[in-house]
Amino acid sequence: MRALTLVFDLDGTLVHTAPDLMATLNMILAREGAAPLPLEQANALIGGGARVLLERGFAANGRTIDEGHMAELYRDFLDHYAEHLAEHSRPYDGVEAALARFQAEGHVLAVCTNKVTWHSRKLVEELGLAGSFKAVCGGDAFAWRKPDARHLTMTIAEAGGDPARAVMVGDSITDVSAARNAGIPVICVDFGYTDVPARELGADAVVSHFSELDHTIRAIAARFGA
Numbered sequence: 407m408r409a410l411t412l413v414f415d416l417d418g419t420l421v422h423t424a425p426d427l428m429a430t431l432n433m434i435l436a437r438e439g440a441a442p443l444p445l446e447q448a449n450a451l452i453g454g455g456a457r458v459l460l461e462r463g464f465a466a467n468g469r470t471i472d473e474g475h476m477a478e479l480y481r482d483f484l485d486h487y488a489e490h491l492a493e494h495s496r497p498y499d500g501v502e503a504a505l506a507r508f509q510a511e512g513h514v515l516a517v518c519t520n521k522v523t524w525h526s527r528k529l530v531e532e533l534g535l536a537g538s539f540k541a542v543c544g545g546d547a548f549a550w551r552k553p554d555a556r557h558l559t560m561t562i563a564e565a566g567g568d569p570a571r572a573v574m575v576g577d578s579i580t581d582v583s584a585a586r587n588a589g590i591p592v593i594c595v596d597f598g599y600t601d602v603p604a605r606e607l608g609a610d611a612v613v614s615h616f617s618e619l620d621h622t623i624r625a626i627a628a629r630f631g632a
């Protein structure tokens with residue numbers, strides 16, 4: 407098969423980051439006198455990046471925070487999370503092996519995430535995944551972020567990939583929308599962070615394990631032609 411460009415979402419797709427994200431969120435909530443939120447609520451909170459996570463965390467407490475104070479809390483969130491991002495976060499089962507297979511097959515691999523770029527790079531570095539990717543582009547890498555198509559297409563460009571032979575792999579409506587907006591096929595994992603079931607997100611295919619990804623990608627790539 408000719409080389410493909412495989413673009414992965416990070417939180418909820420490659421790595422189960424909810425425990426560390428929720429722990430940092432709960433540290434901030436507690437400091438502000440708000441109630442901590444259970445891990446199960448991560449599905450409805452993660453996906454839009456750290457600032458959105460904070461806003462949703464306070465909203466779940468019936469609180470709105472003024473912009474100036476939110477900017478301060480956001481900085482504190484970033485600092486605290488940076489020191490704890492790989493404490494409990496682990497790649498999902500089969501991720502390392504799948505990335506190694508895709509790399510050995512000559513595909514171009516990249517990460518397109520709404521996490522801030524330096525956190526994303528630190529996380530993949532600490533988990534030993536960094537060598538797999540030609541580009542890791544966070545929500546602050548460009549002037550646009552998912553669901554804007556340009557976050558995806560500019561990530562592909564930075565990786566030296568081919569947008570006409572690219573497939574997105576994600577876990578949420580943000581990923582499906584970004585891929586649709588870019589005219590790129592999208593596969594969803596069903597174990598990530600979404601409050602709508604993965605099968606209802608309108609992806610081209612849904613997988614339950616990374617071992618299912620190879621044949622799913624091959625089936626989709628058949629549409630690209632030789």
Ligand SMILES: O=C(O)COP(=O)(O)O
Pocket residue numbers: 415416417418451452453454455456459518519520521
């Ligand atoms: O951290 C988030 O909220 C989103 O990150 P993701 O785009 O990798 O899912």
Ligand SMILES: [Mg+2]
Pocket residue numbers: 415416417418419453576577578598599
């Ligand atoms: Mg995600």
